[in-house]
Amino acid sequence: MTQVMQKSADWWRGAVIYQIYPRSFMDSNGDGVGDLAGITERLDHIAGLGADAIWISPFFTSPMKDFGYDVSDYCDVDPLFGSLADFDRLVARAHELGLMVMIDLVLSHTSDKHPWFAESRRSRTGPKADWYVWADPKPDGTPPNNWLSVFGGSAWAWDARREQYYLHNFLTSQPDLNLHHMPVQDALLDVARFWLARGVDGFRLDTINFYFADKYLRDNPSLPEPLRNDSIAPKVNPYNHQIHLFSKNQPENLEFLKRFRAVLNPTNAAAVGEVGDAQRGLEIMAEYTSGGDKVQMCYPFELLQPKRATAEVVGETFARLAKTAPDAWPCWSYSNHDTVRHVTRWGLSDAGARAYTTLLMCLRGSVCLYQGEELGLPEAELAYEDLQDPYGIEFWPEFKGRDGARTPMPWAGDNALAGFSAGEKAWLPVTAPHRALSVAAEAGDPGSMLAHYRRALAFRRAHPALRDGAQEAMAVSGDVVSFRRARGDEELFCAFNLGDGPAEVALPAGDWRVVGTELGSATPEGGRARLAGWGCCLARRV
Template identity: 55%
Template sequence: MSTAPSSMQANSPWWRGAVIYQVYPRSLMDANDDGVGDIRGIIGKLDYIASLGVDAIWVSPFFKSPMKDFGYDISDYRDVDPLFGSLDDLDALIAQAHERNIKVMIDQVLSHTSDQHAWFEESRASRDNPKSDWYVWADAKPDGTAPNNWISIFGGCGWEWEPRRGQYYLHNFLKSQPDLNFHNPDVQNQILAEVEFWLERGVDGLRLDAINFCFHDAQLRDNPAKPPEQRQGRGFSEDNPYAFQYHYYNNTQPENLAFLERLRRLIDRFPGAVTLGEISSEDSLATMAEYTANNERLHMAYSFELLVPELCAKHIRDTVENLEASLGEGWPCWSLSNHDVVRVMSRWGGGYNPVLGKTLHALVASLRGSVCYYQGEELGLTEADIAFEDLQDPYGITFWPNFKGRDGCRTPMPWQSNEKNAGFSKVKPWLPVSEAHAALAVDVQEADANSMLHFYRGFMAWRKDQPLLLGGEIRFASAPDGCLLFERFDKADGGQSLWAAFNLTDKTVQIPIPATLSMLDGHGLQGASLEEQVLNLPAYTGAFMR
């Protein structure tokens, strides 16, 4: 039983505390049997997604694209790539999702386009055409080398020579992804018009890819070198030279704040629409706070801070507390997996571990904020092992074998264990289906009452009836090493609080708790017991108390 605290009534916006399910269209479901997932495939799985109890889907890019970076290189912001379907299909997806009370958020890649976008084709042709200043162009140094030392996230120089102009253009990502010049007001105006197109079409929100990369330092100053002991990146290979610099000048510039305020004013014209920004900067937590400040920029932001290689309770607590200390009225969004990093069951579990997997579901959904789950995470899918000859990701192909890229987390969703390609497609899929995934397919877990899938559904249903988990404040308490103990509370009503405890170690622990607390049932976590105000938590389990 729960009683809604007075400060958290029904007028709270839908996205605060929401569960957002990330759909990677290429890999959810292939409806037309060409080996690649599509929008009709998403529509066909909406009932399944609705059964998870999520509030929204975030659909990774489906726009027209040469697919050098699988849709994050857009050649037409206003059209659907034929690989995925049509605008009519997209309209149908929005309508049918809304019928199931599911919001639809789409990826918007604003900082760069494909080199096959009509804007870039015009811009690269000469120095005096109408779009000559729409991208970041710069002259070579006197010796012909690049304008400065900026490096691409995918490794190597961040500049590419264009002989038709006799200049270099900037690409923070692949050389086929030239950066737009947001210092040009015409570019800002055009990008806002592209966003408005989709808002008018009925989308409920935008996930903003690499949103802190819109602006570059107008003086093109060199990034300073980073000492070897600090070369710890988020989501890229340790031998990637991108980690060798402090990225003070190629992204996260102060001019971006004014643009975000312009974007927010546009979004606010569409009631209920929301923005979720992806942040990757030298101090991502500080940038998250800055980008969500005063409720006049982004609604929510997330970073790679919990997408680290090792499971560490202290890191989780430090991350949340550091963000809370600076966030103010801002709102975070947490995730443990996405399409860019090794799946959490492999990173933190060392393989399929349903006990830990259930606890991680509960943990991330109990932090203050909203939460993004990546498709297949509810099944406990592990990172797939992809042979070199099957790799598609240019990032992985470049850095093989030390870093295998992102294909291992992007393989097709397993639906039917005994069907060809696990029910994803009737033909050879764009990436192979993992045999280990087929054993964890939806049909297998539907038949197992103790599966991760059933736990996920049950926990999300229980969470919806816990207002303090959806919108309460958070305060950590002391706990043994490897454990987390925190209180979710309503600061306007001191009598309302809910406590959560998680043991992230491989041994049973005892955690002293306040004498006023008693155990809560119904959330699905098992094994904990309470004796004389000492909580006994088996390895990799958790508990809730009121």
């Protein structure tokens, strides 16, 4: 078993975390699906990028109805991805390279193939009868309330054996656990202990605000049409017609998160919670990261929205953050396995993508980068017959699902599968635009997007003020957003033109010296800096 890596209690603060979607990162055995051995083979790429940690999306035993987010055994590796021995080798190699390892825990629900659910559905009086959320029908036989599934339709499924409905916030095959029942909490905490003993350094907690449902099963109120927006669910999904007041975001979650944190503390492990809420994300982050006794970080959706993060949007987000959650520690991200890649989602040019990368590395908080983002990958265009994602299949063609962000990582462009696999076919196709942006094609080019990401991460690491320093209120003027970061005797001024036209910005009073010239930073003159379209000014107080 892998020895636990020694680390400081605050290693996560300001860290850059690289997300790996294991099905699509690297296939080591030619079956067309990525695996743990493949990840180990390519860890040097991530270390060379300058990341501090990796986050691996689920690799646990699963029927793969939702590609690993439907777990049937929390404490084993699905044979598709390898074995526990493969995982131990991955952790050992990551630690050799100085990379922390975080894994994705899905604690709100399991697969319907999990032995816990098989026993729970057997009878209303068995040992695990209360391990899932069960409810009697209304007198007319309809579900107990109006809650909706993120994946469409009612959040309730009928089970003929118990003659009751069970709750599923996602697929019908993903029943929700009942965390009001303490044995369930105890079992989930044991899962965390199992992986900590294998040397993991932390967890990304999937759908952290879905852990508890209202014990009285009250109806959700409706949401006014102008507010119906979500970064994952399209507007065609009726899920967005409700305020999810009772189906998630319950206060009982705070006590469970304290229990979870107590498990993490002995090894200085860290947790980042995914807050799936378009209306109250920052407020929930404030609750979940408060007091130093719950999770260390939360993963808000404010920069994962379809609407481009203009200077105005970024400024408003940080103004809300300062008002609602001034002490919270966010983990910012533009892209992940659930959203359209941001280069496509926001219609960014190459220069625009670089500007947003540099901005991300200067923001207060930690950072998540999604595999392939460092190559400038756009969303892959797939045909309907290529789709695997049940979400995309359900809502096609109005919403094309998540497969376009999940296609294999292009390592070399000299074959149809771009070096991802030695097999004949991958689980999702590799598109021609992605092959042209392979790691091999960009690795030796100092003008490539990959080179820019390496420089941006190195810049963040070289300046302690950017990693965990204070950040003053943002100023917004037209397309320009600017702010100061400070830690100890280092004070930096950061200004970004998030538009394609030229602009000017005034620096704060005092003497400033340009830094970040390798990132295209403009040199201030006479207390002002002229910014080209998508340009920046990075300066240090002398």
